[in-house]
Amino acid sequence: MSAHIEIPYNVDERPDTGLYNAKLGVWLFLASEVMLFGALFSSYVLLRTGADSWESGHQILNWKLAMLNTFVLIGSSVTMVMSWSALKMKNLAKFKVYMGLTFLCGVGFLVIKSIEYHAKFEHGLLPNRSTFMAIYFTMTGLHGLHVIGGMIVNGYLLGPGSKMWLTEPQRFTNRIEVAGLYWHFVDLVWIFLFPTLYLLPGK
């Protein structure tokens, strides 16, 4: 015999916060993520300011591939928000199409990134070459890990997790909303990484 425990406020809003719990939880998590990437961006600025010379990302990195990746991530953000809208219109089939596209965009991003990394390794452009290359691999690598994390969640929600739609549609819609918040944040970080690493001139 097992006891059924009802988890409160996963659909309804808490009277004191005006939010369902998962949403507040994800925003708090994103606040910690802002601190993490904020620390790395600050480190970049200070290392660059303090260095006598700094390599030009525009010259040694493949900014065209990075630009393509920017388009891919922006596209994935659009499809992610469309998947949430599809659930709002109670259309699971459409949700699956848009979420599938979001997942594919994630795969595309990682494939392009791995092509870029491979070219760097081939040319001996490793983290020990310079401070610039070290921070390039640190920031893009950490961002890539975040993309993988988002894809795991999105993959689950696209596959086995979507069964929840049949029993608790509103809770499932909320899950997509908070997964979307995370995914858009990952896109947002890339929006700053792209010009910082790939376009700024050296000195």
Added chain:
Amino acid sequence: MSEAIQKQIKLYLIIGLALFVGTVLTVWVADLKVAIMTGIVIAVVIASIKSFLVAGYFMHLFHERKLIYQVLLLTAVFIVVMIGLFIFAFGDQQGAHHGIFNVPVKHVTPADAGHGAAAHDASAPAHHE
């Protein structure tokens, strides 16, 4: 409700298009022959506008509860404090002629500190005992 969502979807597509245009603009600006600092400022401004669109529309931040704004405000305060600490740590370089704010920095030798003497200029010859 369905009609409202249809309108929202159109808005999402327009925002997506604006983000694509913003990306092209960022690359175009990077190719302009401007001073490094001007280039950095333009790149940061475009990235900020793009992130404003993502956060405001895709993350629904324009229609969010007060508590979320409070959380983000607290995060912003911590970010400013953290960056401030980095800047002051960077500026606090004993022995350097100029700190980050272009203020002459005095160098305090262990001998000065031990005898309670006033600090002297870093450019003065060092004491050898």
